[in-house]
Amino acid sequence: AQSVTQLDSQVPVFEEAPVELRCNYSSSVSVYLFWYVQYPNQGLQLLLKYLSGSTLVKGINGFEAEFNKSQTSFHLRKPSVHISDTAEYFCAVSELAGGTSYGKLTFGQGTILTVHP
Amino acid sequence: DADVTQTPRNRITKTGKRIMLECSQTKGHDRMYWYRQDPGLGLRLIYYSFDVKDINKGEISDGYSVSRQAQAKFSLSLESAIPNQTALYFCATSDLTSGGAGTDTQYFGPGTRLTVL
Numbered sequence: 152a153q154s155v156t157q158l159d160s161q162v163p164v165f166e167e168a169p170v171e172l173r174c175n176y177s178s179s180v181s182v183y184l185f186w187y188v189q190y191p192n193q194g195l196q197l198l199l200k201y202l203s204g205s206t207l208v209k210g211i212n213g214f215e216a217e218f219n220k221s222q223t224s225f226h227l228r229k230p231s232v233h234i235s236d237t238a239e240y241f242c243a244v245s246e247l248a249g250g251t252s253y254g255k256l257t258f259g260q261g262t263i264l265t266v267h268p
Numbered sequence: 269d270a271d272v273t274q275t276p277r278n279r280i281t282k283t284g285k286r287i288m289l290e291c292s293q294t295k296g297h298d299r300m301y302w303y304r305q306d307p308g309l310g311l312r313l314i315y316y317s318f319d320v321k322d323i324n325k326g327e328i329s330d331g332y333s334v335s336r337q338a339q340a341k342f343s344l345s346l347e348s349a350i351p352n353q354t355a356l357y358f359c360a361t362s363d364l365t366s367g368g369a370g371t372d373t374q375y376f377g378p379g380t381r382l383t384v385l
Contacts, residue, residue, distance in 0.1 A: 160308065185373075194272075194358060195311075195376040241310060245372065255326070256301075256374060258310035 153178040153244050157259035165267050166234055172227040172262045174242030184225040185243040185256070186216055195241065201225060212236070237266045271295045272377035274359050280383045287346040289380050291359030298363045300342040301374065302326075302334060305356040314357075317342055349384040356381050 158173040176182065183202050187195040199210025206218040216227045225242060242259040272293045281287055291300065298319050303311040303326075313326030315334040323334060331353060335343045346353055360374040 155310075157310075183372075187376075194378045195360075197373060197375070200373060243311075255313060255316060256311075258303075258312070260308055260310045 153182065153246050153257045155242050155244050155257055155259035157240075157242055157262050159262050160260065161263045161265065163265045163267060164232055167231045169230050170228065170232050170236075170264065172240050172242075172264065174225045174227065174259055176223050176225065176242070176244045178223075178244060178246055181247045183245045183247065184216075184218060185245070186210065186214070186225070186227050187241045187243060188212075189239045189241065189261075191238070198227070198240070232264070232266045234266050234268060236264060239263050272359060272361055272375055274357075274377040274380050276380060277378065278381045280385065281349055282385050283350055285349050285384075287349050287382065289344045289357055289359075289382070291342045291344070291377055293340050293359075293361045293377075295361055295375060296339075296363075297361040297375075298339065299361060299372070300336065301360040301362075302332075302342070302344045303358045303360065304328070304353075305358060305379075311358065314344065346382075346384075349382075351384045354382060354384045 154177045156175045164170050185200045186198040188198050189195050198214050199208050201208045201218045209215045214229050218225050239261045241261050243256045245256050275290045301316045302314040305311045312328050314332050317323050317336045320336050333345045357380045359377040362372045362374040
């Protein structure tokens with residue numbers, strides 16, 4: 152069975168500093184990988200996804216993530232954060248069957264990013 | 269108008285009451301999901317449905333039931349609510365073309381905050 156571990160429950164950072172949110176996964180088959188963001192009192196919004204091809208994936212709001220198959224990681228990065236990036240971030244994995252998604256997401260525990268002025 | 273709507277957005281109820289949470293979507297997706305979110309645990313899958321005649325249990329289905337009334341509607345019921353069902357509940361939708369062929373990207377509603385006293 153697949154599993155996802157987000158290594159930091161909370162990450163405080165100052166505005167304009169770089170940030171990395173760490174995600175490791177475990178699966179016996181090929182996977183798709185996702186990062187979602189949840190702003191206060193809102194639902195989840197897709198930030199970016201890795202399906203295949205280039206291991207560096209760019210998403211919305213200046214975020215990017217790198218898929219590392221050997222380390223089974225999918226860390227999220229942003230070179231310069233803003234106050235408005237304060238939110239909870241979730242890493243998720245979807246296992247593949249026959250080359251297409253099996254249709255179920257397994258989420259990590261979430262990382263709360265707090266950007267201070 | 270939002271593509272995925274959930275009603276109610278907030279609900280306070282008492283132990284033993286029957287509660288229904290509703291989800292509607294205008295995205296035309298076949299697949300629908302119910303998750304619950306608890307602090308520090310991320311999102312966990314309760315039930316999912318790949319079409320109107322297909323209902324499947326997720327990771328934590330005990331104490332819950334669902335009904336897929338139409339392609340666009342998927343309801344979650346708590347037959348006899350208990351305090352540890354206090355959580356934030358999310359509906360999501362997808363299909364095998366929602367993020368490109370075979371990728372099954374999920375789109376989330378705004379959530380329902382349920383409190384069981």
